[in-house]
Amino acid sequence: MKAVFFAAKGGPEVIEVRELPDPRPARGEVLVRVRAAGVNRADLLQRRGLYPPPAGLREEVPGLELAGEVAAVGEGVTALKPGDRVMAIAGGEAQAELAVAHERMLVKVPPSLTFDEAGAAMExxxxxxxxxxxxxxxxxxxxxxxxxxxxxxxxxxxxxxxxxxxxxxxxxxxxxxxxxxxxxxxxxxxxxxxxxxxxxxxxxxxxxxxxxxxxxxxxxxxxxxxxxxxxxxxxxxxxxxxxxxxxxxxxxxxxxxxxxxxxxTVLRPRPLEEKIRATRLFAKDVLPLLAQGKVKPIVDAALPMARAREAHERLEKNDSFGKLVLTF
The missing domain is CATH 3.40.50.720 (NAD(P)-binding Rossmann-like Domain)
Incomplete structure (x- = not known):
């Protein structure tokens, strides 16, 4: 798979797109074919070495949220199947063509949302x-x-x-x-x-x-x-x-x-069960509003993965209104 990759700690110039091994879902996990992933200020801090991801995740591959299609499911997963449109927050590694997420962290994307919008929604x-x-x-x-x-x-x-x-x-x-x-x-x-x-x-x-x-x-x-x-x-x-x-x-x-x-408050370092709880509360209270169009993700721009440096530069300048999204 291709992924956004930090070749070193520093400014946007360290951002590359690299080929990495495809991840595989373990028990209770889902492999997602990522279509869009929001860019967040945490990514800028991680690029400079100031906000490392939770243990077990690559520091070089950013991404706190994703939207895409289920590509495969791990053992014991019953709520989702290949082809389902899903979105989730992530501890990291979401800005890649493939990403793994726990089954209970994933939420089905309402038909009213595009992948670009869904990629900007969760975080x-x-x-x-x-x-x-x-x-x-x-x-x-x-x-x-x-x-x-x-x-x-x-x-x-x-x-x-x-x-x-x-x-x-x-x-x-x-x-x-x-x-x-x-x-x-x-x-x-x-x-x-x-x-x-x-x-x-x-x-x-x-x-x-x-x-x-x-x-x-x-x-x-x-x-x-x-x-x-x-x-x-x-x-x-x-x-x-x-x-x-x-x-x-x-x-x-x-x-x-x-x-x-x-x-x-900070969301990323929380234990998995706490993040699942926040996701379930979102699904109960917010997802219906998104589905009905009563609230909507505000996408300033959707840029292809190859323009990740530009996305970081724009976010650092504080020029954007709403979210910047990378597409895959």
Missing amino acids: AFVTSHDALVTLGGLRSGWTVLLHAVGSGVATAALQLAKAAGATVIGTSRTADKLERARALGLDHGILLGKDEPRFADEVRRLTGGEGAPVVVDFVGAAYAAENVAALAQGGRIVVVGTLGGNKAAIDLSLLMRRRGEVIG
Whole structure:
């Protein structure tokens, strides 16, 4: 098979396409003929040697999600058969013509989704559902503060929050991304300055002084103090990413007075059973919305595997809106 391959640790120039041995499914596993695989910021970190995959997976082959057709099934697999259209999150090695996944990690692709869309769906929607609902406890009528609103996960979180009956306040450093997010249901957009971001006062103004019960943050340290200031009584800050740094100073007395919680989360290193649980919750709550067209994966561009370097360069420049996908 052909696969995206990191020949060394470094910039996009280390990306190659190489021939590798075909994987084989073990008991309970499924071999997938990959048609599309999303590109995520974790791939950029892995390329630089900063985010290794779980044990047993090649560090040189990236990929956290895939969509394709079942090519073969291992012993004991009964829920899927060759030819089924499937999608899944993965610990790694998804950006290849063939990939292996545990039977219970796979979800059937709704007929309404193309492979390109399905390849962009799982990481974004599983992560956002986990952050908003499982960890954030989102309820209808609440306000959600969503940072980096043009990112792949944030475009999914925005749609899920709206589908749940929430009001969404989004932030971005790019006016165009705020405008495009409004087409997905964004209620209020806050354009942030390039240097020192300030948004808490505006969030409190928009919420009548109450603040946001749920904050989903992909930026981290740079936004931490403002997140606490923007939080509602009893609210939760769910930290999904640290693009703006991982060490922050916050006012703990304010967090205490707000009776707030700061919850950190990461999906990839979780034990298999926890990832299966997140996948099953996605299948129950989100898959019907995708099938009905009430939410949709936002694909900025679908590029052939040979253009993987370009996909990494575009993601590093932060030019994309939604997800970049590689096709195989």
